[in-house]
Amino acid sequence: MKIHIVGIGNGLTSEHYNTSFIVELDRSILVDCPQGLFRALAKMYIDKQCINDVIITHIHGDHTAGFESLLLWKKYIEQRKINLYTTKKIFNLLKNYWFKAMDRTYSSGFKGFIKFKFTDWVTFYELKVGHPRMIGNLKVEIRNSFHYTPTIGLKFIDTETGKTFAYSGDTIYRRKLIDDWYRRKKISKRDRDDCLGFLWDADLILHDAENIRDGVHTFVGELEKLPEKIRKKILLVHVSDNMKSEIIPIAEEGKTYEI
Numbered sequence: 001m002k003i004h005i006v007g008i009g010n011g012l013t014s015e016h017y018n019t020s021f022i023v024e025l026d027r028s029i030l031v032d033c034p035q036g037l038f039r040a041l042a043k044m045y046i047d048k049q050c051i052n053d054v055i056i057t058h059i060h061g062d063h064t065a066g067f068e069s070l071l072l073w074k075k076y077i078e079q080r081k082i083n084l085y086t087t088k089k090i091f092n093l094l095k096n097y098w099f100k101a102m103d104r105t106y107s108s109g110f111k112g113f114i115k116f117k118f119t120d121w122v123t124f125y126e127l128k129v130g131h132p133r134m135i136g137n138l139k140v141e142i143r144n145s146f147h148y149t150p151t152i153g154l155k156f157i158d159t160e161t162g163k164t165f166a167y168s169g170d171t172i173y174r175r176k177l178i179d180d181w182y183r184r185k186k187i188s189k190r191d192r193d194d195c196l197g198f199l200w201d202a203d204l205i206l207h208d209a210e211n212i213r214d215g216v217h218t219f220v221g222e223l224e225k226l227p228e229k230i231r232k233k234i235l236l237v238h239v240s241d242n243m244k245s246e247i248i249p250i251a252e253e254g255k256t257y258e259i
């Protein structure tokens with residue numbers, strides 16, 4: 001399995017593309033669509049014609065700003081739809097809010113409007129916690145991450161080799177806080193356990209990180225405290241321009257990792 005890193009930056013970066021990557025086995029699955037997606041792909045010599053499967057982890061702009069261009073390209077240049085994989089909740093947020101800017105165009109002669117449904121542009125495949133789904137030859141599992149809009153973390157398993165790649169999604173990883181939310185019944189036991197453990201058995205892990213202790217992402221110091229055998233499988237993403245860690249490397253934009 002190959003993981004091509006499209007972007008590693010957070011939503012405020014001036015030096016990187018926003019966090020996104022392509023998981024390649026028999027298909028090329030794009031995870032999230034940052035602004036400048038086409039330029040990033042061109043720099044990596046990746047033909048956008050090979051991307052027909054997209055996972056959206058949540059609706060924040062740094063993860064969806066390039067989705068509109070991709071849908072327009074597929075519909076008007078390639079005459080096809082994107083296969084969109086996400087949860088029902090995130091799909092509905094995309095459909096009811098994000099899609100509003102592109103739900104119509106002028107009819108011929110500018111006499112009125114042609115209206116579109118979201119499903120004129122995408123074929124939706126539901127991802128569900130506890131229900132793995134095959135995308136080509138990859139088994140995809142999800143968890144709910146700890147973010148303030150519905151957000152998923154992901155695991156990709158090559159069922160032939162057992163090799164597994166995981167992505168945290170935008171999330172806080174802070175044991176005390178997650179336990180506290182569980183005690184106050186704000187999250188389920190399943191979500192607590194997944195927030196604390198879902199990722200760590202993977203062979204390669206991309207993890208959200210920032211250098212702010214009490215921010216809404218994962219403080220890098222929390223990841224640095226993990227046991228070495230987990231820590232050495234992690235690469236940091238969703239980073240600020242001044243992110244530094246002496247212990248855990250930052251994923252390299254434009255690079256391909258193979259497991």
Ligand SMILES: [Zn+2]
Binds near residue numbers: 058060147170
């Ligand atoms: Zn976010």
